[in-house]
Amino acid sequence: MKILGIESSCDETAAAIVENGDKILSNVVVSQIDIHAAYGGVIPEVAARSHIEAIEPVIAQTLSDAELSIKDIDAVAVTHTPGLVGSLLIGTLAARTIAVINNIPFYPTHHLKSHIYANWLSGHQPQFPLLAAVISGGHTQIIYMERHDHFEIIGTTRDDAIGECFDKIAKILGLPYPGGPSIATAAIKGDSKKYPLPIPKVDNLDFSFSGLKTAVLRAVQKELDLPITTPSYELQKQLTEQQIADFAASFQATAVKILIQKLNKATEFFPAKSILLAGGVSANQVLRQEIEKSFSKTHQVFFPEPRLSTDNGAMVASAAYYSIQAGEQASDPYELDISPRSIIQ
Ligand code: KG4
Ligand code: ZN
Numbered sequence: 001m002k003i004l005g006i007e008s009s010c011d012e013t014a015a016a017i018v019e020n021g022d023k024i025l026s027n028v029v030v031s032q033i034d035i036h037a038a039y040g041g042v043i044p045e046v047a048a049r050s051h052i053e054a055i056e057p058v059i060a061q062t063l064s065d066a067e068l069s070i071k072d073i074d075a076v077a078v079t080h081t082p083g084l085v086g087s088l089l090i091g092t093l094a095a096r097t098i099a100v101i102n103n104i105p106f107y108p109t110h111h112l113k114s115h116i117y118a119n120w121l122s123g124h125q126p127q128f129p130l131l132a133a134v135i136s137g138g139h140t141q142i143i144y145m146e147r148h149d150h151f152e153i154i155g156t157t158r159d160d161a162i163g164e165c166f167d168k169i170a171k172i173l174g175l176p177y178p179g180g181p182s183i184a185t186a187a188i189k190g191d192s193k194k195y196p197l198p199i200p201k202v203d204n205l206d207f208s209f210s211g212l213k214t215a216v217l218r219a220v221q222k223e224l225d226l227p228i229t230t231p232s233y234e235l236q237k238q239l240t241e242q243q244i245a246d247f248a249a250s251f252q253a254t255a256v257k258i259l260i261q262k263l264n265k266a267t268e269f270f271p272a273k274s275i276l277l278a279g280g281v282s283a284n285q286v287l288r289q290e291i292e293k294s295f296s297k298t299h300q301v302f303f304p305e306p307r308l309s310t311d312n313g314a315m316v317a318s319a320a321y322y323s324i325q326a327g328e329q330a331s332d333p334y335e336l337d338i339s340p341r342s343i344i345q
Pocket of ligand 1 (some may be wrong): 008010019064135137138139162163164166167178179181184279281282283284285307310311
């Protein structure tokens with residue numbers, strides 16, 4: 001079964017064709033990072049306009065890379081929630097139009113589910129039951145799955161998402177958007193023990209990242225001996241390259257520690273065979289190494305290929321395939337609802 005997956009929930013316009021859930025026939029991603037970098041973050045209106053320009057050529061390129069025509073496609077899947085409304089509208093309109101004109105079964109797909117299913121594109125099948133840490137720019141959740149299409153959120157963030165925290169701390173340090181890769185690169189030359197940062201005290205399996213962001217800001221002000229009213233743009237001018245590297249490494253190590261602590265706790269209560277990382281932050285190499293160290297003796301550990309950690313159409317197609325296998329019926333493309341927020345179910 002060949003599924004065309006379309007993704008446009010944030011700042012990537014992406015489409016892919018995946019056969020039987022795990023074989024990528026083509027995968028095209030057009031990123032708007034360069035456009036948004038000038039503003040230091042995603043501007044929703046600009047994102048929607050860029051999707052309009054890119055969506056048709058991206059889909060055409062996907063078909064041509066796979067050497068297929070639309071007649072060879074068995075189903076079309078698209079991200080319909082959560083995400084930026086203007087961005088979601090463009091991808092869903094394109095997918096609905098394709099489904100209607102060509103009479104192809106249509107499957108709206110939840111973005112976080114798609115991130116989890118990027119792990120089925122790694123060449124090996126994760127085993128159930130499993131724990132998936134969905135760590136992206138908009139979400140931080142631990143999800144327990146007993147089987148395909150069973151999603152139990154057992155931990156979630158009470159404030160900022162972990163990726164958002166990487167992005168905001170990069171801003172404090174004057175590093176370019178997106179913050180995750182910038183922090184990871186700066187941290188290579190840094191000392192992760194230089195600036196001890198507090199681990200937030202949150203009950204059960206939930207997370208909190210807003211305090212960590214403030215803790216970094218205060219630590220920078222203290223290091224430079226400046227009052228707490230000093231704005232970030234003043235701090236950046238005074239930080240040396242080494243101090244930036246040390247702050248980046250210290251924050252990254254703390255974020256990794258928080259995730260490992262919560263995943264460890266989750267394994268005490270949930271009998272998982274596999275542990276999966278999913279979402280943009282799962283591209284982080286230090287995190288991958290530390291998760292391997294902590295869990296590979298007791299669990300099968302899965303990460304998506306780095307290019308599939310961030311938003312792409314292949315994960316959408318894979319998620320839809322396994323939903324179809326689990327019995328999901330096609331939706332009416334005339335009746336689709338998009339939604340900026342929603343929980344995975
Ligand atoms: O999954 P994604 O592409 O979009 C959302 O669904 O949010 O995730 C984007 C997030 C951004 O916050 C970005 O800074 C973060 O993933 N990210 C990383 C890395 N690469 C991307 N965070 C840490 N380390 C990385 N290497
Ligand atoms: Zn995403």
